[in-house]
Amino acid sequence: MKPRVGFFDFTGCEGCQLTILNLAEKLLDVLDLVEVVEFREVQGNCNEDLDIAFVEGSICRPDEEKRLRLIRTRSKKLITLGACADLAGINIAHEEAGGAELAMAVYGSDSKHLQGGQARPVSAIVPIDGRIPGCPVDGQEFLAILHALLLDRPTNLPAFSLCVECKLAELPCTFEQGIVCLGPVVRAGCNALCIEGGDRCRGCRGLVDNPRESSYHRVLETFNLSVDDILEEYRTYNLRIDEE
Amino acid sequence: MRTTQAPTSAAAESSTWRALSRVEIDLFVRSMMTAYEVVGVQKKHGRMTMDKVEDPSELLLEFPPQVHSPKKFLFPNWQKLFRFSLGGKVYLEADKAAVPRVIFGMHPCDLHAVQVLDDCLFEGEADSVYRSKREATLLIGVDCLPDEHCFCSSVGTDRTDSGFDLFFHRADEGYLVQSGSERGEALLRRHAPQVAKRDEEAPLPLQVKPCEHQLDFAVDALAPLLGDVYDHHLWKEIGERCLGCGACTLLCPTCYCFNVEDRMDDDLAGGERVRTWDSCQFDHFTRVAGGRDFRSDQADRQRHRFFRKYKYLWEKHERTACVGCGRCSRECLANIAPVNVLNRLFVEEASPELKALPANEYQPDMVEIIAVEDLTNQDKLFRLRLNTPIHFTPGMFVAISIFGLGEAPFTIASSSDDDMHVEIVVRAKGALTRALHRLQPGDSVGLRGPFGHGFQVEDFAGRDLLLVAGGLGLVTLRSLLLSLLADRQSFGTIQLLYGVRNMDHMLFQKELLEWHGSNQLDCRFAFKEPGNSWGVPTGDITHLFRNLDLQPQRTSVAVSGPAGMYRFINPLLLRMGVDEEALFLNLERHMKCGLGKCGKCRINDVCVCETGPIFPYSKVKHLKEAIER
Numbered sequence: 001m002k003p004r005v006g007f008f009d010f011t012g013c014e015g016c017q018l019t020i021l022n023l024a025e026k027l028l029d030v031l032d033l034v035e036v037v038e039f040r041e042v043q044g045n046c047n048e049d050l051d052i053a054f055v056e057g058s059i060c061r062p063d064e065e066k067r068l069r070l071i072r073t074r075s076k077k078l079i080t081l082g083a084c085a086d087l088a089g090i091n092i093a094h095e096e097a098g099g100a101e102l103a104m105a106v107y108g109s110d111s112k113h114l115q116g117g118q119a120r121p122v123s124a125i126v127p128i129d130g131r132i133p134g135c136p137v138d139g140q141e142f143l144a145i146l147h148a149l150l151l152d153r154p155t156n157l158p159a160f161s162l163c164v165e166c167k168l169a170e171l172p173c174t175f176e177q178g179i180v181c182l183g184p185v186v187r188a189g190c191n192a193l194c195i196e197g198g199d200r201c202r203g204c205r206g207l208v209d210n211p212r213e214s215s216y217h218r219v220l221e222t223f224n225l226s227v228d229d230i231l232e233e234y235r236t237y238n239l240r241i242d243e244e
Numbered sequence: 245m246r247t248t249q250a251p252t253s254a255a256a257e258s259s260t261w262r263a264l265s266r267v268e269i270d271l272f273v274r275s276m277m278t279a280y281e282v283v284g285v286q287k288k289h290g291r292m293t294m295d296k297v298e299d300p301s302e303l304l305l306e307f308p309p310q311v312h313s314p315k316k317f318l319f320p321n322w323q324k325l326f327r328f329s330l331g332g333k334v335y336l337e338a339d340k341a342a343v344p345r346v347i348f349g350m351h352p353c354d355l356h357a358v359q360v361l362d363d364c365l366f367e368g369e370a371d372s373v374y375r376s377k378r379e380a381t382l383l384i385g386v387d388c389l390p391d392e393h394c395f396c397s398s399v400g401t402d403r404t405d406s407g408f409d410l411f412f413h414r415a416d417e418g419y420l421v422q423s424g425s426e427r428g429e430a431l432l433r434r435h436a437p438q439v440a441k442r443d444e445e446a447p448l449p450l451q452v453k454p455c456e457h458q459l460d461f462a463v464d465a466l467a468p469l470l471g472d473v474y475d476h477h478l479w480k481e482i483g484e485r486c487l488g489c490g491a492c493t494l495l496c497p498t499c500y501c502f503n504v505e506d507r508m509d510d511d512l513a514g515g516e517r518v519r520t521w522d523s524c525q526f527d528h529f530t531r532v533a534g535g536r537d538f539r540s541d542q543a544d545r546q547r548h549r550f551f552r553k554y555k556y557l558w559e560k561h562e563r564t565a566c567v568g569c570g571r572c573s574r575e576c577l578a579n580i581a582p583v584n585v586l587n588r589l590f591v592e593e594a595s596p597e598l599k600a601l602p603a604n605e606y607q608p609d610m611v612e613i614i615a616v617e618d619l620t621n622q623d624k625l626f627r628l629r630l631n632t633p634i635h636f637t638p639g640m641f642v643a644i645s646i647f648g649l650g651e652a653p654f655t656i657a658s659s660s661d662d663d664m665h666v667e668i669v670v671r672a673k674g675a676l677t678r679a680l681h682r683l684q685p686g687d688s689v690g691l692r693g694p695f696g697h698g699f700q701v702e703d704f705a706g707r708d709l710l711l712v713a714g715g716l717g718l719v720t721l722r723s724l725l726l727s728l729l730a731d732r733q734s735f736g737t738i739q740l741l742y743g744v745r746n747m748d749h750m751l752f753q754k755e756l757l758e759w760h761g762s763n764q765l766d767c768r769f770a771f772k773e774p775g776n777s778w779g780v781p782t783g784d785i786t787h788l789f790r791n792l793d794l795q796p797q798r799t800s801v802a803v804s805g806p807a808g809m810y811r812f813i814n815p816l817l818l819r820m821g822v823d824e825e826a827l828f829l830n831l832e833r834h835m836k837c838g839l840g841k842c843g844k845c846r847i848n849d850v851c852v853c854e855t856g857p858i859f860p861y862s863k864v865k866h867l868k869e870a871i872e873r
Binding site: 026030032033144147151160168175184185209210212218 | 487
C-alpha cells in the first residue's frame with residue numbers, strides 16, 4: 001500500500017501548495033509513489049489516518065489550533081510547508097503594525113469578517129517531524145524531503161548559509177552594492193533565487209542552525225546599521241535572534 | 245590502479261613562440277569548437293564568468309582576477325560518481341567518458357592551482373573521476389594584471405613556464421602563443437596550421453607581477469612559523485569575525501574537500517551518487533554519527549584552513565597550496581585576508597632567526613629625551629624615556645643614533661632598577677656627540693640595546709665594595725653605585741675612589757657631595773691638576789690607595805677608567821691581596837654593532853659586546869690586548 005499523504009492549509013496564501021501543483025510532470029511521479037488523500041487545492045476533506053501531513057500556513061485562531069491538533073493525532077509524520085507554518089511568516093508582521101489600524105487601512109469599516117489573532121508557527125502548537133522552508137517552498141526541495149521521508153532518511157536541510165549558493169552561482173555580493181542582505185545567516189536551499197532576480201535576501205527560509213550573529217552584526221555595523229535597523233531586518237520573516 | 249602522473253607534461257623541452265593576431269585566435273577557437281567544448285571568460289548578464297564559448301569573438305583574453313576559478317570544470321561542485329537503480333538487484337552503471345574540453349583562459353595562479361589539485365588528487369589512489377576530466381582537458385594560459393587582493397608574487401605563482409598546453413602572451417601587436425606541451429603543439433598544428441607553420445619568435449622574459457599586497461617574509465618561512473603559532477590569540481579573533489559562510493573555500497582554486505551523497509530520481513527507481521563541494525568552515529564538516537563535532541569552533545576551523553594551505557600541504561608536497569589569487573579575501577564579508585593574517589602572525593611571533601627583514605636588528609627604536617643636565621662644560625646627562633621596558637645590569641651599554649651622523653655606544657649611567665628610563669653621559673667630542681648636545685627635552689634619538697654583559701650586583705651581596713673610577717669611567721660606576729645604594733643593607737663597606745683631571749672635569753659633583761656627606765659610602769677624590777676649591781690634594785688616583793682601609797679577602801673591586809689606568813691599578817690591587825676573581829675591569833672598546841658581528845670591539849679573540857665590557861681580571865689577564873702595557 002502506498003503511503004497516504006495529506007496537505008492542509010491554515011493562515012497563508014496557499015502559494016506553497018500551488019508550487020507543488022506547478023511541479024507538473026514531476027508531480028505525476030509523486031502520485032505514483034504516494035496516495036494523496038487530502039489536498040484542499042484539489043479535493044475536499046476526509047478524516048483518515050495519514051502517513052505524512054504537510055501543513056501550510058500559520059496558526060492564528062483557536063479553531064485553527066484545534067484543527068491542527070486533530071491533524072497531528074491522525075498523522076505519523078507532520079511536516080511544515082513554507083515560511084508561514086515554519087516561522088509564522090509575514091502574518092506576524094501585522095502585530096508590529098497594529099492589527100486594528102491595518103484592518104482599517106485595507107478594509108475600512110467593513111472588516112467585521114476578519115478573525116485574525118496572533119500568528120504562530122506550527123511548532124508552537126504541536127511537535128513537528130520536519131520542515132520545508134521558504135516563501136514559497138522550493139519544489140525540488142519538497143521532492144527531496146518527500147523522498148527522504150519515503151526512504152526513511154533524515155529530512156536534512158542545507159546547514160550552510162545562502163552565501164554558498166551566491167558563490168556557486170557566481171552572483172556578485174549584494175553587500176558590494178551597499179545593500180544589506182540576510183544571506184550570511186539564512187539557510188541556503190533556494191539557489192539564491194532573489195539575489196539572481198536582483199533583490200536581496202529577506203530571510204524567508206529562516207536562520208541557519210548556527211548563525212554567526214555577532215560576526216554578522218559587525219558587518220552590518222560597517223554599513224551603519226543601528227541595533228533597531230538590524231532587528232528590523234530580522235522582522236520580515238519573524239527570525240528569532242538573541243537581542244543582546 | 246596507482247598513478248601519480250599528471251597528464252599535462254612538465255615544461256616542454258623546446259617551447260615554441262609564434263606571433264598571431266586576435267582574428268587568428270578567433271579562427272583558432274572556432275576550429276577547436278568542432279572537436280572540443282571550449283570554455284573561456286565572457287561577459288554574461290553584466291558580469292564576467294567562465295562558460296562555454298558560443299561566439300569566439302566574445303571570448304575575453306584579458307580579464308580581472310576576480311573571475312571565479314576554472315576549478316569548476318576540472319573538479320565541479322556536482323560530480324556524478326556513478327548511477328544506480330533500485331528495485332530488485334542494485335544495478336551500477338558505468339559513467340560516460342569526460343567531455344573533451346579546452347579551458348581557454350587560465351591565469352598563471354590558476355595553472356599553479358591545477359598543480360596543487362594534481363598533487364592532492366593523484367596522490368596514492370588516483371581520483372579517477374578527476375583524472376578523466378583532467379586528461380580530457382587542455383589548458384590554455386593567458387596573462388593577467390593583479391588587483392589589490394592578489395599576492396601571487398609573494399608565493400611565486402605570478403608566472404609559470406609549465407603546467408599549460410598553450411599560453412597566450414599579449415605582445416605589442418597581437419599575441420605570442422607559447423607552446424607548453426606536445427598536446428599544445430598538436431592543437432596549434434591542427435586548428436591554426438598557418439600559425440604553426442610560421443617562423444618562431446624570440447621568447448618573452450617571465451615578468452614579475454606588481455602586487456601591492458605582499459608577505460613580509462619568504463614563503464618558505466611559513467610552515468615553521470605556523471608551527472609556533474598554533475595557540476595564537478589571532479585565531480580566536482578571526483574565529484569571532486568569521487561568518488562561517490565558506491566562501492573562502494568555495495572560491496579557492498585549490499580547495500577540493502567534498503561530500504558524497506545519494507540523489508534520487510523523482511520516481512525513486514534509481515539515483516546518482518554525487519560528489520559535492522564541502523567546506524572545513526561548515527557546521528557539519530567534522531560532525532560524526534552521534535552528533536559529536538571534532539572541530540566545532542570557528543577559530544579552530546579558520547586555523548585549520550590556514551594550516552592546510554600553508555603548512556600541512558607544504559610539508560607534504562613542497563608547494564604552497566595557496567596560489568595567492570586573493571579570491572578568498574576579495575569576497576570575504578568579514579575581511580579575513582591571508583596576507584594580513586600571516587604578516588601579523590609573523591610580526592608578533594616570528595623568532596629572531598626567522599626575521600628575514602634586512603637591518604631589523606640594526607634599526608633603532610626612537611626614544612624621547614625627557615631631561616638634559618649639564619654635568620660639566622663638556623659633559624651632559626641625558627635622560628631617555630623608553631617605549632618598552634628593558635632589563636640591564638650596570639656596565640651594559642646602549643647604542644644611540646642620530647640619523648645622518650650615525651650611531652655610537654654609550655654606557656648606561658642610571659640605576660638598573662628603573663627599566664623604563666635610561667641615562668647616558670655624553671661628552672661633546674665628535675659630530676654625533678656635539679649634535680646630541682644640541683638636543684632638548686622633547687627631542688628624540690634612536691636607541692638600540694641594551695647590549696653587553698655587566699656587573700652581577702647580586703654576587704656582591706655581603707661583600708665590601710671598592711669602586712675605582714678614572715675620568716669618564718665614573719659613568720659606569722655611577723650605575724653600579726646607584727644599584728648598590730638601592731639595596732644598601734645587602735653590602736658591607738662601600739668605598740669610591742675617583743680620580744679626575746680637575747674640578748672642571750668632575751662629573752656628578754652634586755651627587756658626589758651628597759654621597760660624601762652621607763654615611764652610606766666613603767668617597768675619596770684625586771685631582772691631577774693643582775688648585776681646586778674642594779681642598780682635594782693634587783696627584784693621580786694611586787695616591788688614594790695609600791691609606792686605604794681594605795680587607796682584601798672580602799672586597800670586590802670594580803675599576804673603570806681610561807685604558808692607561810688599569811696598568812697601574814691592577815698590580816696595586818693584586819699586591820694588596822685582592823682576588824683575581826673579585827677584580828672587575830670595565831674594558832670598553834668600539835662596540836659598534838652590539839651584536840657580536842662587526843668585529844670592532846674584539847680583544848684578541850674575545851668579543852667585548854658579548855662577554856664584556858665588564859670582565860673579571862682572571863678572564864682577561866692572558867689577553868695581550870686587554871690591558872695597555
